[in-house]
Amino acid sequence: MNTGSVVFEHVSKRFAGFTALPDLSLTVEPGTLVTLLGPSGCGKTTTLRLLAGLEHPTSGRILIGGKDVTHLPANERDVAMVFQSYALFPHMTALDNIMYGLLSSGINKREAQDRARNGLKLVGLEHQGARLPSELSGGQQQRIAVARALVLEPQVLLLDEPLSNLDERLRRRVRTDIRDLQQRLGFTAVYVTHDQEEALAVSDKIIVMKEGDIAQQGAPESLYLTPNSVFIADFMGxxxxxxxxxxxxxxxxxxxxxxxxxxxxxxxxxxxxxxxxxxxxxxxxxxxxxxxxxxxxxxxxxxxxxxxxxxxxxxxxxxxxxxxxxxxxxxxxxxxxxxxxxxxxxxxxx
Missing domain, CATH: 2.40.50.140 (Nucleic acid-binding proteins)
Incomplete structure (x- = not known):
């Protein structure tokens, strides 16, 4: 699977009267799952939107797979996004939802069907392709959303609070599915959440953000057992x-x-x-x-x-x-x- 690194070089983002990111530098190694974690308003979602091309930085550079994408539109960045709301078309079957992005990118229908069926297999839903989203559980809908993103074979998969609409037991199961899939396929992923337990469960590295800056970053065990501040100690459990x-x-x-x-x-x-x-x-x-x-x-x-x-x-x-x-x-x-x-x-x- 195509996979790439992510680099932010002194990236800032200012809105009218408000600085969301003063000066952010970070690196995501290829084939790793890195979680941006922090309380509401810390800048994690802004960082993800900048990476996706939904926002553009005020200053600094963003690189994906070594390529400068700072000023490229979202459709030229070779990333795919999984939203917290699933964003599935209710009138389309699971298979058609997965095919949609492939067809929109110009791939012929037969190849799109083959790749979509393979996407269903990847997430363990090969027998659910004919069902509508309303006929699927919340966890199944989220797995369809993940499959739809993965079949595009992006360099980087972006996940924006992907489990927030699921109940606690289902969150545990789906986060395990996502982690197992990432490790099996080896794709690069940037995952945003405010849930510390979720971050500990899925991540190779966690970046804890506070007021637009990185408060601490490292392996989950390191952040939990060796916090560098009262904020990290209290926030990480x-x-x-x-x-x-x-x-x-x-x-x-x-x-x-x-x-x-x-x-x-x-x-x-x-x-x-x-x-x-x-x-x-x-x-x-x-x-x-x-x-x-x-x-x-x-x-x-x-x-x-x-x-x-x-x-x-x-x-x-x-x-x-x-x-x-x-x-x-x-x-x-x-x-x-x-x-x-x-x-x-x-x-x-x-």
């Missing part, structure tokens, strides 16, 4: 931010005192002295009262079937804890001791 003391720095690890205990933790740019620690709630344990790094008292407890969520008041502040131990639920006002698993701790800059 739940995190407790606690004060700590850095006693020693050795390479990529630091010796940190938290409460009465010391831990070796990851960091991006640590210095000795007072610091802040990101603590993931599922890496906090409740233990016997005579152990642990901190003492606390349960102020809130919620049983959720496969885990229990606690809020515990401590001398360092309130802690949110996700406990997979289901045999015993600690009632309100119970005194507890708290300990931390080092793999869930990371020093952050601020």
């Amino acid at each position: 739940e995190a407790n931010i606690l004060p700590c003391e850095v006693e020693q720095v050795e390479g990529s690890e630091a010796l940190v005192r938290l409460g009465s205990q010391r831990y070796r933790v990851r960091h991006t740019a640590a210095k000795t002295g007072s610091a802040q620690l990101s603590v993931r709630p599922q890496f906090i344990t409740l233990c016997q009262q005579n152990g642990g790094a901190l003492r606390g008292e349960v102020t809130h407890s919620t049983w959720l079937g496969d885990h229990i969520e606690y809020e515990v008041a401590t001398e360092l502040g309130s802690l949110f804890i996700v406990d997979a131990q289901m045999e015993q639920q600690h009632p309100l006002a119970t005194p507890v001791a708290i300990d931390f698993k080092p793999q869930g701790l990371a020093l952050i800059a601020g």
